[in-house]
Amino acid sequence: MKLDKVQLHNFRNIPRASLTPSRALTVICGKNGSGKSSLIESLYFLGFGRSFRTKRYRSVINHDAASFSVFALCHNEQGETYRVGLERREDEPFTCSINGEHSNRLADLVSLLPVQLFTPQSTDLILGSPSERRRFLDWGLFHVEQLFHQYAGQYRKLLRHRNALIKQQADLGAPQNRYWEEQFVECGERLTAFRQRYVEQLRHHFENIASEFLPEFAVTLSYYKGWEKDASLTESLVKKREYDGKIGHTSSGPHKADMRLKIDGVNAQEILSRGQLRMAVAALQLAQTNLFTQLTSRKSIFLLDDVGAELDSDKRERFIDGLLQVDTQVFVTAIEKSQLDFIEKYEDKKMFHVEHGSVKEE
Ligand SMILES: Nc1ncnc2c1ncn2[C@@H]1O[C@H](COP(=O)(O)OP(=O)(O)OP(=O)(O)O)[C@@H](O)[C@H]1O
Numbered sequence: 001m002k003l004d005k006v007q008l009h010n011f012r013n014i015p016r017a018s019l020t021p022s023r024a025l026t027v028i029c030g031k032n033g034s035g036k037s038s039l040i041e042s043l044y045f046l047g048f049g050r051s052f053r054t055k056r057y058r059s060v061i062n063h064d065a066a067s068f069s070v071f072a073l074c075h076n077e078q079g080e081t082y083r084v085g086l087e088r089r090e091d092e093p094f095t096c097s098i099n100g101e102h103s104n105r106l107a108d109l110v111s112l113l114p115v116q117l118f119t120p121q122s123t124d125l126i127l128g129s130p131s132e133r134r135r136f137l138d139w140g141l142f143h144v145e146q147l148f149h150q151y152a153g154q155y156r157k158l159l160r161h162r163n164a165l166i167k168q169q170a171d172l173g174a175p176q177n178r179y180w181e182e183q184f185v186e187c188g189e190r191l192t193a194f195r196q197r198y199v200e201q202l203r204h205h206f207e208n209i210a211s212e213f214l215p216e217f218a219v220t221l222s223y224y225k226g227w228e229k230d231a232s233l234t235e236s237l238v239k240k241r242e243y244d245g246k247i248g249h250t251s252s253g254p255h256k257a258d259m260r261l262k263i264d265g266v267n268a269q270e271i272l273s274r275g276q277l278r279m280a281v282a283a284l285q286l287a288q289t290n291l292f293t294q295l296t297s298r299k300s301i302f303l304l305d306d307v308g309a310e311l312d313s314d315k316r317e318r319f320i321d322g323l324l325q326v327d328t329q330v331f332v333t334a335i336e337k338s339q340l341d342f343i344e345k346y347e348d349k350k351m352f353h354v355e356h357g358s359v360k361e362e
Pocket residue numbers: 011012013014030031032033034035036037038039058059060061062063064306335
C-alpha cells in the first residue's frame with residue numbers, strides 16, 4: 001500500500017495539513033518543536049490505531065479542539081484505491097472508515113496499512129522486555145499469516161481463563177478442567193509453530209543484513225518458545241502446576257516467548273554500543289520489511305523519526321537505501337536537510353518543511 005494523499009485535522013500542534021507524499025522518499029524538516037514527530041505520529045495512527053508516544057488520546061487532540069482526524073487516500077499493489085480515515089473525539093471510542101464505511105474494528109484498518117517505525121526509542125526492541133520483541137514478531141505475523149490474529153486472540157482468552165482457575169486454586173488436572181487445558185495447549189503450540197517458522201525465515205534476512213550493518217560481529221537470532229526447550233507444552237504445564245499455583249499465574253507458554261540476539265553466545269545488549277544497538281534494530285526492521293515484501297508481494301510504509309539523532313551518516317544512507325530497494329514508502333524527519341545530504345542521489349523524493357504546525361512542500 002502507498003499513501004497518495006494525507007490530511008490531518010487538529011492533530012497536536014497541526015490544526016490542518018494536507019500533503020501529497022512521494023511514492024518513495026518523503027523528507028520532513030523543521031526546527032525542534034515544529035511538528036515533525038506529530039506528522040509521523042499521525043501516519044503511525046493509520047497503521048496502529050494508536051500513538052507511539054502516549055496512551056492518552058487527549059494529548060494528541062489539539063489543545064483548542066475536541067477531536068482529531070487523519071485521512072489518507074492510498075492505492076494497493078493492484079492499483080485499487082482506498083480512502084481510509086480515523087477520528088478520535090474526547091471521551092468517545094475511536095471510529096475508522098474504509099471507503100466510506102464506518103467501523104470500530106481497528107484490525108480492518110491496521111491490516112490494510114503495514115506501517116513500521118524507527119525512533120530514538122527503538123533500542124527498546126533489544127534493551128526492553130520480551131514483550132517488545134513479541135510485539136515486533138507479531139506485527140510481522142499479523143500481516144503475513146491470516147490465521148495468526150485469530151489464534152492470538154483465542155490464546156489470550158484461554159490464558160485469562162487458565163489464570164482465573166489458578167487464582168481460584170482449582171485442580172487443573174481435574175476432568176472438568178482438562179478440556180480447557182487441552183485447548184490452551186493446542187492453541188499455544190499453534191502460535192509457537194507460527195512464530196518459530198517466522199523467526200527462522202527472518203533469521204536468514206537478518207543475519208545477511210547484520211553482517212553488513214555490523215561487520216565486526218556475528219550476530220545470531222533465535223527464538224525461545226516460552227518453556228523448556230525439549231519439553232512439550234503439556235509436559236511443562238504439568239511440571240509447573242504447583243509452581244504456577246504458588247505464583248498465581250501460568251509461567252509456561254508463548255506469552256513468555258522471546259527472540260534472542262546473541263554474539264558468540266552472549267546477549268547482544270551486553271556487548272553492543274548504543275550506536276551498534278541502533279544498527280542491530282535497523283537490521284531487524286529491514287529484515288522484517290524484506291520478509292514482509294517477499295511473503296506477501298505487498299509494500300510497506302516506514303517512518304524514521306529524528307534519523308540524525310540515531311545513526312551516523314553512512315548508516316542512515318544504508319538503511320534508507322535498503323528500504324527503498326524493496327519499494328517501501330519511506331518518511332524521514334530531520335532538523336536540518338544537511339543531515340541527509342546523500343538523498344540528492346534519489347530521484348523519486350519530496351521535501352516538506354514544518355514550522356509552528358504548518359506543513360509546506362518545498
Ligand atoms: N495536543 C497538542 N496541541 C497543541 N500542541 C501540542 C499538543 N501536543 C504537543 N504539542 C506541541 O506541538 C509541538 C510539536 O511537537 P513535535 O514533537 O511534533 O515536534 P518536533 O518537530 O518533532 O520536535 P523535535 O525536533 O524537538 O522532536 C510542540 O511544541 C509540542 O509542545
